[in-house]
Amino acid sequence: MEIELKEIRDFVAAIPPFDRLPEEVVTRLAGRLSIEYVRRGHPVPPDGEEISRLYIIRRGAIALYSKESLMGMLGEGDVCTSFCAAQLMPEFTVKATEDTLLYSIPCKELAELVSGDPSVLHFIRHSAAQRLKEAVSRIQEQSQSSLLHSYAGDYCKGPVVTAPPGISIQDAARLMTEKGISSLLLMEEGKPAGILTDRDIRTRCVAPGLPLETPVEEIMTHGIISARTTDSLFDALLTMTRKQVHHLPVFDEQELRGILTITDIMRQEGMSTVHLTSTIRKAGSVEELVEASRMLPRLQMQLVNMGADQEHVGKAVSAVTDALTVRLIELKEAEIGPPPVPYAWICAGSQARREQTSHSDQDNGLIVSDEMQPEHEAWFEALARFVNDGLNACGFVYCPGNVMASNPEWRQTETVWQDYFDRWINQPEPKALMLSSIFFDMRVVHGDRRLLSNLRGRILEQTPKNQLFLGHMTRNALTHRPPLGFFRDFVLVHDGQHDDTLDLKHSGLVPIIDMARIYALAEGLPETSTLDRLQAAAGTPSLSQGGAANLQDAFEFISRLRLEHQARQIAAGEAPDNFMAPAQLSKLEREHLKDAFKVVQTMQATLELRYQTDRI
Amino acid sequence: MRFNPFSLDARRERLARKAPSGPLHDFLSTAFPPPHTPIDRAPILAVDFETTGLDPASDHLLSVGHVEVVRGRVELRTARHQVIRSPRTLAGDNVAIHQLTDDQVAGGRPLDAVITDLLRELAGKVLLAHHAAVETGFLREACRRLYGMAPLFPVIDTLHLAKRQLERRNQPYQGSELRLFNLREKYGLPRYRAHNALCDAIATAELFLVQAANSRGRRAPPLKNFLLHT
Numbered sequence: 001m002e003i004e005l006k007e008i009r010d011f012v013a014a015i016p017p018f019d020r021l022p023e024e025v026v027t028r029l030a031g032r033l034s035i036e037y038v039r040r041g042h043p044v045p046p047d048g049e050e051i052s053r054l055y056i057i058r059r060g061a062i063a064l065y066s067k068e069s070l071m072g073m074l075g076e077g078d079v080c081t082s083f084c085a086a087q088l089m090p091e092f093t094v095k096a097t098e099d100t101l102l103y104s105i106p107c108k109e110l111a112e113l114v115s116g117d118p119s120v121l122h123f124i125r126h127s128a129a130q131r132l133k134e135a136v137s138r139i140q141e142q143s144q145s146s147l148l149h150s151y152a153g154d155y156c157k158g159p160v161v162t163a164p165p166g167i168s169i170q171d172a173a174r175l176m177t178e179k180g181i182s183s184l185l186l187m188e189e190g191k192p193a194g195i196l197t198d199r200d201i202r203t204r205c206v207a208p209g210l211p212l213e214t215p216v217e218e219i220m221t222h223g224i225i226s227a228r229t230t231d232s233l234f235d236a237l238l239t240m241t242r243k244q245v246h247h248l249p250v251f252d253e254q255e256l257r258g259i260l261t262i263t264d265i266m267r268q269e270g271m272s273t274v275h276l277t278s279t280i281r282k283a284g285s286v287e288e289l290v291e292a293s294r295m296l297p298r299l300q301m302q303l304v305n306m307g308a309d310q311e312h313v314g315k316a317v318s319a320v321t322d323a324l325t326v327r328l329i330e331l332k333e334a335e336i337g338p339p340p341v342p343y344a345w346i347c348a349g350s351q352a353r354r355e356q357t358s359h360s361d362q363d364n365g366l367i368v369s370d371e372m373q374p375e376h377e378a379w380f381e382a383l384a385r386f387v388n389d390g391l392n393a394c395g396f397v398y399c400p401g402n403v404m405a406s407n408p409e410w411r412q413t414e415t416v417w418q419d420y421f422d423r424w425i426n427q428p429e430p431k432a433l434m435l436s437s438i439f440f441d442m443r444v445v446h447g448d449r450r451l452l453s454n455l456r457g458r459i460l461e462q463t464p465k466n467q468l469f470l471g472h473m474t475r476n477a478l479t480h481r482p483p484l485g486f487f488r489d490f491v492l493v494h495d496g497q498h499d500d501t502l503d504l505k506h507s508g509l510v511p512i513i514d515m516a517r518i519y520a521l522a523e524g525l526p527e528t529s530t531l532d533r534l535q536a537a538a539g540t541p542s543l544s545q546g547g548a549a550n551l552q553d554a555f556e557f558i559s560r561l562r563l564e565h566q567a568r569q570i571a572a573g574e575a576p577d578n579f580m581a582p583a584q585l586s587k588l589e590r591e592h593l594k595d596a597f598k599v600v601q602t603m604q605a606t607l608e609l610r611y612q613t614d615r616i
Numbered sequence: 617m618r619f620n621p622f623s624l625d626a627r628r629e630r631l632a633r634k635a636p637s638g639p640l641h642d643f644l645s646t647a648f649p650p651p652h653t654p655i656d657r658a659p660i661l662a663v664d665f666e667t668t669g670l671d672p673a674s675d676h677l678l679s680v681g682h683v684e685v686v687r688g689r690v691e692l693r694t695a696r697h698q699v700i701r702s703p704r705t706l707a708g709d710n711v712a713i714h715q716l717t718d719d720q721v722a723g724g725r726p727l728d729a730v731i732t733d734l735l736r737e738l739a740g741k742v743l744l745a746h747h748a749a750v751e752t753g754f755l756r757e758a759c760r761r762l763y764g765m766a767p768l769f770p771v772i773d774t775l776h777l778a779k780r781q782l783e784r785r786n787q788p789y790q791g792s793e794l795r796l797f798n799l800r801e802k803y804g805l806p807r808y809r810a811h812n813a814l815c816d817a818i819a820t821a822e823l824f825l826v827q828a829a830n831s832r833g834r835r836a837p838p839l840k841n842f843l844l845h846t
Contacts, residue, residue: 005692007808007815035690035818037825039832046656046688059806099804101822104689 017123038096053104055080060100153229156250158258165217194220277323293394304567310559314355328390340376344447352443362396365410428472463521471611477514482597505578508558554596640763646739651840660685662744662821672757681813697814699724748773
């Protein structure tokens with residue numbers, strides 16, 4: 001190569017996957033490139049070209065279509081591998097969406113050039129979505145030893161000693177002592193009727209002075225929560241955390257296989273969410289809650305290190321936040337008395353989606369029954385202030401947008417909430433919607449669940465029909481876009497100023513969360529978590545199966561990066577945040593992140609087309 | 617097609633008969649691309665010279681860069697850059713412009729070897745340059761000195777094409793708008809920092825791709841629409 005081609009070589013050398021190639025290979029590659037220019041709206045390759053080529057976009061942008069539907073969009077510094085793919089998609093076409101300058105090389109020639117590097121060959125033959133899928137499944141395989149990959153069936157202890165519920169407390173105690181067990185399962189006609197623990201005998205029989213002949217069914221815990229042998233220990237742990245139980249009978253298809261105790265899991269886990277939530281449940285003051293919540297970042301870190309994925313970490317952290325909220329409410333109610341009318345304490349945003357990471361902002365509100373009278377206002381205000389202050393003290397800082405129950409705007413009766421939603425949906429204003437989109441992710445933490453379910457039913461009945469509302473939601477959702485030029489710029493800037501960081505939350509996760517919300521609202525789906533929404537919307541007119549799978553992969557991958565980043569910060573004693581310096585990413589991670597961003601960008605473009613956001 | 621005794625190719629044949637055997641004769645013996653060739657099928661060589669000044673009679677050629685445009689693509693594997701050995705010491709100004717040092721120039725090849733290669737590359741192709749008067753003027757002058765006569769070439773001049781387009785639209789313009797750098801900016805082509813003969817030849821070739829694409833209707837127009845009348 002002529003040394004004068006250095007600029008073109010440097011451009012190519014900074015682009016994945018070519019950044020992995022030895023310098024002399026890149027130099028040879030640059031010397032074999034062809035440069036072509038395609039006007040906006042014209043096909044790539046231009047008519048009559050029969051050799052398959054790999055294209056590198058130097059300037060401009062191209063779009064990839066399969067059977068009319070948009071498959072991807074590529075911009076400056078992107079590589080179009082589609083023509084080199086092992087199998088071309090059916091009716092595959094590529095078009096320039098801007099005036100575009102392309103570098104290209106025949107796929108065969110390139111394959112020969114990079115034959116020494118299988119990973120580059122692999123890159124060339126696969127699409128961004130395929131590569132991302134593989135990366136996600138590789139990460140999942142790596143977390144083998146975790147609670148996610150241990151199953152309740154392997155850790156529960158059997159055979160289980162059982163007795164009929166009519167047995168006397170004394171006989172039950174004798175049986176338990178004889179067998180050396182701390183809990184006894186009461187079975188009736190092959191089905192679990194209840195469970196009796198040492199603790200039950202102490203607190204419900206001995207302490208109140210019940211006669212020893214009393215049948216066990218009077219003091220046993222009814223409505224047994226059980227697990228299946230195929231449940232992961234993680235799921236079992238979550239069940240225990242949420243239901244506040246320490247024993248789970250484990251069943252297979254036919255019968256009871258054993259009992260899984262919290263101790264069995266703790267032995268696996270070290271520190272436990274259940275342990276933390278039960279500490280919270282017993283806390284007698286805000287100070288104790290603050291103390292307990294200090295454990296949360298470490299818990300999150302531990303979960304990540306054990307290989308828990310975004311979904312599980314989010315659920316665990318949200319469960320702890322829920323427990324804190326409930327305990328704060330209980331403490332205040334003990335002080336000011338029971339509520340004058342029914343109400344529901346609702347959480348919004350990430351806590352509602354069960355996607356929280358430790359110490360995010362708090363977002364909450366109150367739905368009060370329409371029976372409320374003006375004189376009741378003071379009770380709710382006192383409750384709201386106490387809980388908001390308490391959560392803030394526990395590290396869930398005040399919401400910067402003031403979306404909190406202590407704000408009278410978000411402490412209202414059912415009717416007012418209905419009016420809010422009616423207005424948001426039927427007379428959408430972009431700015432108002434930007435603030436309110438958080439309320440389309442809502443969940444009851446404490447109180448009367450019907451207050452929210454009535455409201456939700458009404459919302460989901462209206463949203464699918466309202467194109468203007470969905471259009472405005474879409475336009476707002478598109479304000480956060482993945483920074484696709486980021487990587488190249490990062491690589492090209494050699495001045496030692498790598499102060500720029502990547503906001504994983506706003507440039508990666510928020511766009512996916514926003515899109516998932518729109519799919520759910522457009523299809524009238526009640527799901528609130530992002531992965532559940534994508535799952536439920538897959539295959540509906542709003543979202544293709546393939547699109548859903550790609551977005552799920554992208555969400556998991558970016559979440560994983562964020563969790564690992566936060567785990568490192570927590571380990572270093574820093575406050576966890578969403579800002580990652582690209583230098584912390586390996587080359588491969590950078591590549592996968594770019595693929596994830598591509599997926600997001602493509603889906604955003606599809607949504608944009610669907611709701612014609614440029615016309616509203 | 618009727619034979620036209622004044623066509624470029626007819627003039628080429630007459631010159632070829634007079635040329636001494638050697639590189640110039642070989643060059644003139646190869647037919648020029650027919651004027652009706654669709655522009656995207658015409659063989660083109662983008663050429664850029666760096667010189668010590670603008671006057672072919674008194675200034676010197678310093679370096680030559682060229683790259684082929686084949687079927688609408690600039691082919692980098694055909695890119696060449698050659699520095700011409702010159703006994704003259706470079707004036708300070710030129711060093712700054714051309715980024716060539718005295719050492720590079722002293723390490724270059726003799727003028728006749730460079731011209732021989734260039735003529736061989738150019739045979740059967742259209743010469744493409746930005747403000748082509750420099751390239752044609754210096755090449756003709758070099759041939760006159762080396763072989764005793766000057767050849768002719770089919771020429772596409774990207775500056776001329778840009779000027780013609782502005783004039784056809786009756787758009788007033790400033791001379792500086794027609795500079796290679798400014799035209800590339802106008803069309804959104806990347807900014808090349810380096811300033812040397814090969815880089816400028818590639819830059820010119822890219823500009824030409826844009827001009828050719830913009831002039832295209834449903835079919836590619838013929839080569840003759842782009843040729844400079846010489």
